[in-house]
Amino acid sequence: MSSCNNLDGDFTVQSDKCKYTEDAIVSDYTYETTIVEGNVVKPVSTKMQFRTERKVPKVGVMLVGLGGNNGCTCIAGTIANKLGLTWNTKEGEKKASYWGSVMMASTVKLGNDAKGNSVYTPLKNMLPMVDPSNVVWGGWDINSMNLGDAMKRSGVLDYDLQQKLYPHMKDIKPLPSVYFPDFIAANQSERADNVLTGSKQQQMEQIRKDIQEFKKKNGLDKVLLLWTANTERFASIEEGVNDTAEDLLTSIQRDEPEVSASTIFAVASILEGCTFINGAPQNTFVPGVVELARQKKCFIAGDDFKSGQTKMKSVLVDFLVSAGIKPVSIVSYNHLGNNDGKNLSAPSQFRSKEISKSNVVDDMVASNRILFEEDEHPDHVVVIKYVPYVGDSKRAMDEYTSEIFLGGTNTIVMHNTCEDSLLATPLIYDLVILGELCERIRMKKVEDDTNSDWEAFHPVLSLLSYMLKAPLVPNGAPVVNALFAQRQAIINVLRACLGLSPDHHMTLEHRLESSLQELAAQQSGRPLKKARTE
Numbered sequence: 001m002s003s004c005n006n007l008d009g010d011f012t013v014q015s016d017k018c019k020y021t022e023d024a025i026v027s028d029y030t031y032e033t034t035i036v037e038g039n040v041v042k043p044v045s046t047k048m049q050f051r052t053e054r055k056v057p058k059v060g061v062m063l064v065g066l067g068g069n070n071g072c073t074c075i076a077g078t079i080a081n082k083l084g085l086t087w088n089t090k091e092g093e094k095k096a097s098y099w100g101s102v103m104m105a106s107t108v109k110l111g112n113d114a115k116g117n118s119v120y121t122p123l124k125n126m127l128p129m130v131d132p133s134n135v136v137w138g139g140w141d142i143n144s145m146n147l148g149d150a151m152k153r154s155g156v157l158d159y160d161l162q163q164k165l166y167p168h169m170k171d172i173k174p175l176p177s178v179y180f181p182d183f184i185a186a187n188q189s190e191r192a193d194n195v196l197t198g199s200k201q202q203q204m205e206q207i208r209k210d211i212q213e214f215k216k217k218n219g220l221d222k223v224l225l226l227w228t229a230n231t232e233r234f235a236s237i238e239e240g241v242n243d244t245a246e247d248l249l250t251s252i253q254r255d256e257p258e259v260s261a262s263t264i265f266a267v268a269s270i271l272e273g274c275t276f277i278n279g280a281p282q283n284t285f286v287p288g289v290v291e292l293a294r295q296k297k298c299f300i301a302g303d304d305f306k307s308g309q310t311k312m313k314s315v316l317v318d319f320l321v322s323a324g325i326k327p328v329s330i331v332s333y334n335h336l337g338n339n340d341g342k343n344l345s346a347p348s349q350f351r352s353k354e355i356s357k358s359n360v361v362d363d364m365v366a367s368n369r370i371l372f373e374e375d376e377h378p379d380h381v382v383v384i385k386y387v388p389y390v391g392d393s394k395r396a397m398d399e400y401t402s403e404i405f406l407g408g409t410n411t412i413v414m415h416n417t418c419e420d421s422l423l424a425t426p427l428i429y430d431l432v433i434l435g436e437l438c439e440r441i442r443m444k445k446v447e448d449d450t451n452s453d454w455e456a457f458h459p460v461l462s463l464l465s466y467m468l469k470a471p472l473v474p475n476g477a478p479v480v481n482a483l484f485a486q487r488q489a490i491i492n493v494l495r496a497c498l499g500l501s502p503d504h505h506m507t508l509e510h511r512l513e514s515s516l517q518e519l520a521a522q523q524s525g526r527p528l529k530k531a532r533t534e
Contacts, residue, residue, distance in 0.1 A: 005113060007121040017499030025052045025127070027499035028446075046445060050497045051454060052127055053440035057221030059130050060214060061432050064265050065229030066139035066174040069154040069338050069392055069421040070279075070305075072147045074228075074428050075137050076157060079168050082133040087160040094158070100426035102466065103129065103433040108491050109503055116509060116519040126494040130436050132429040136218045140210070141174035141229070144194035148172070154338070156392045156421045175210050178203050178261040183232040183282075191339075200264060201253045207268035222439070224432055225269040225276045227262050228305075228424075230339075232282040235260050245295055248288030263289060270298045275435050277464070278302030278472075279428070285460075285472055293459040299435060301461040304469040307423035308416060309334060309396040310360050311483060316412070317361045318482040320402055325410065326371040327378045329401040330361065335385040336394035336420060359470060360481045394420040427467045434464055434490065441497060466490060 012020070017028040031046045063071045079085075080096035087094055098104035107120040124131075145153065148170030151162055179195035181188075196203045215223050235242065236258050242248045251259050252267065262284040269276035270293050278284045281304040285293075293300045306314070309332055320327050361380065365372050396416040404410045438461055442454040457463065458474045465471035466486035473479050480486060492502040509515045 004118045004120055006107065007110060007119055008125075010125060011110070011121065013498045013500065015499050020054075022054075024054055025497060026050070027497055029496045029499055031496075047447065048496075049444050049446055050499075051442045052437075052497045054128050056128050056130050057436075058136070058219065059134075059432070059436055060136040060138065060218055060220040060223045062211065062214060062223060062225050063137065063139035063428075064177065064225065064227045064262070065141055066137075067141035067143050067145055067147060067150040068229060069156055070228040070424050070428065071139065071141065071174075072150040072154055072169070073156050073421040073425045075147055075169065075172065076151055076161075076165050077425055077429075078132050078135065078137065079165060080161065083168075085161065085164055087158055087164055089158050089160065094161075098132065098426065098429065100423060101132075101429045101433075102426075102487065102490075103430045104132070104426070108494075111500075112509065115523050123491070123494075124433070126491075127437060127497055129433050132432065135432065136214075136220060138214050139174055140177035140207075142177045142179045142188070142193075142195050143191040144173065146170050146173050154392060154421065156419060177229070178207070178264050180261045182257065183235075183260045183262075184230045188230060188339075200255050200259055204252055204264050204268045207265060208272055211268065211272045211274060222436070223272070223274045224435055225265060225274050226279060226428060226431060227265060227277070227284065228279045228428065229262070231280045232260050232262055232284075234283050235263065235286055237283075237286055242286040242288045245288050245292035248286065248292065251288075260284065266300065267292060270296050270300070273298055275299040275301070275439065275461075277431050277435060279305045279424075279431070279468075281470060290460065297456065297459060299438065299457070299459055299461045300472070301431065301435060301464040302468060302470070302472045305424045305427045306467055306469040307427055308394065308418050308420070309398065310469045312414065312416065313398070314360050314364075314481050314483040316400060316414075317364050318484065320400070321364045321368050321371065324368075324371070326403040327361075327365075327400055328403055329379045329399070331379075331381045331383075331399045333383045333385075333397045334394060335387040335390065336392070337386065337388040337390040338392045338394075338420060359479075363479055363481050392420050392422075394418055430467050431464055434467075435461065438463060441493075463490060463493060 019026045027050045029048045029050055031048050033044050035042045035044050063074065065071050081098060085096045103123055106123050108123050108126065110119050110121045113119050146169070148166045151157060151165065151169055157165070174194065176194045176196050179192050196206055211223055214220070237243060238258060240247050241251045241256055241258055242263070248259070248267065252264065260282065262278065262280070262282060263286060266276045266278070266284050266289050270289070273296065275298065278301070285300055285302055289300065313330070313332070317327055317330070361378065365377055394417070396418070398414045400412040402410045438457050442456055444452045444454050460472055460474045462471055462473040462477060465480060466483065471479055471481065488503070495502060509519065
C-alpha cells in the first residue's frame with residue numbers, strides 16, 4: 001500500500017526543461033488548454049518559457065492599520081517566530097509557528113518515489129521565497145498607540161505571550177495616517193488622534209515620502225503595501241472623478257470628496273512602484289486606480305481577507321454543486337466584538353462587507369446548468385452584529401439547505417468560533433510572500449522559433465485570489481471563487497516555473513494492474529517476469 005513521504009529540504013529538478021543559472025531558474029513549459037466552439041472541442045498547446053529570479057530581496061511591508069488587531073498581531077507573530085518564543089497557557093506550553101499560512105505551513109505533492117509513495121514538500125520550498133521573519137514591517141494608523149499597548153488592547157494573544165512580546169513592541173509606533181471620516185463609521189472618531197492634515201494631494205505626497213524614507217532607512221530592495229485598516233463605504237464611480245487614471249489624479253489635486261483614504265494609499269503605492277494589496281471589502285480599486293496600475297506596470301490585488309466563514313462557504317458550495325446537490329438557501333450569521341465589528345455596525349460599511357461575502361458562490365452556481373437555470377441563484381443572506389463582549393472571538397453560524405434526490409431536502413448547519421485576527425494574520429504573510437514572488441517571475445510564448453518578449457503577470461494579480469473573498473481580476477477574465485481551484489492555480493504556476501507538469505491527480509500508476517505489478521517488483525527487489533507469448 002502506498003504511503004506518503006516528506007521532502008523537507010531544498011531540491012533540484014533534473015530535466016532538460018529546467019535550467020539553473022546563477023541568477024534565475026528558466027523552464028520550458030507546454031501550456032495545454034481546451035477550446036470549445038459550439039459542439040466541437042479542440043485541445044490547444046502553447047509553448048512557453050518561465051524565468052524566476054533566484055535571489056530573494058530584502059523586503060519591507062507597510063501596513064495601513066498597523067495598530068489594529070490584524071496589524072499588531074502580524075508584527076507580534078513575526079517577532080515570536082524570529083525569537084522562537086514559547087509561552088504557557090492553561091492547556092500547556094505553546095510555541096511560535098506559522099500555522100494557518102498556506103505558503104508557510106502547507107505541503108504540496110511533488111511526485112512519487114521509486115516505490116510509488118507520494119512525496120510531499122512544503123509549499124515554501126518550491127521556489128525561493130521571502131520568510132516573514134526576515135521582512136521589515138512598518139506602516140500607518142489613525143491611532144497613535146504603540147504596538148505593545150495596541151497588542152494588549154486587542155486581547156488576541158495569550159497573556160504570557162503578550163508579556164514576552166511587549167518589550168519588543170512598545171517602541172514601535174505607527175506613522176500618521178489618512179483619515180476621511182465620511183468613509184468609515186462615526187464611532188471611529190475617538191481613535192483618530194494620529195492623522196495627516198492638508199489637502200488630499202498633500203497627504204498622498206506625504207505617504208509617498210513615508211514609503212521612500214522607510215525604504216532608505218532600512219536598506220530595502222522593495223516595499224509592498226497592504227490595507228488592513230477599517231472597512232470603508234463604497235465610493236461612487238463618477239465620470240470625470242475616478243473613471244480614468246488622469247481624472248483620478250486630477251480629482252486628488254482638487255480635493256474631490258469621493259476619493260477615499262484607501263484609494264489615496266493605492267495611488268501613492270503605485271506611483272512609488274510598490275505592490276498594493278487591499279485586505280478590506282471596499283472598492284479601493286476604482287477604474288482610475290486599475291488604469292494607473294496598468295500604466296505603471298505595478299501589481300494590485302484584492303479584495304477582503306478570506307479567513308473563516310467565507311472560506312468554508314467556498315469549499316462547501318463547491319462540494320455541493322460538484323456532487324450534483326442543489327443549494328437553494330444559504331443563511332450566514334456573524335457576531336464579533338472587535339473594532340472591525342464596531343466599524344461594521346454602521347450600515348454603509350456593513351454594505352461593503354455584505355457585497356464581498358455574498359458573491360462568493362456565483363461562479364460555482366453558474367458552472368452547473370443541470371441544477372440552476374440561467375440567472376437562478378440560491379437565496380443568500382448575510383448578517384453581521386456587533387457584540388462587544390466576545391471581542392476578537394468571532395462566532396459564525398451557517399445554514400445550507402439543498403434539494404436532493406426525488407424532491408428531498410438536506411440541511412447542513414455549521415457553527416464556527418474563531419479568533420478573527422489569528423485567522424487573518426497568516427493571510428497577510430501569504431499575500432506578501434506570493435505577491436513578492438510574482439514580481440520575480442517572467443514568462444513568454446515561444447512560437448515557431450520566434451521568441452516573444454518576457455512578460456510579467458497582469459497588474460491585476462488574480463493569482464492571490466485564494467486569500468481573498470472578492471477576487472479582483474483583469475477585465476475579461478472570469479472570477480474563480482472555488483477554494484481548491486484557487487490553490488491548485490498557485491501550485492501549478494510554481495510547478496510551471498520548474499518545468500513540471502500540472503498535478504492532475506490521475507495517478508494511473510496506481511490504477512493499472514501492470515503498473516502496480518512493476519511497483520511491487522521494485523519494492524520486493526525482484527525483477528518483474530513478463531508473460532510468455534506463443
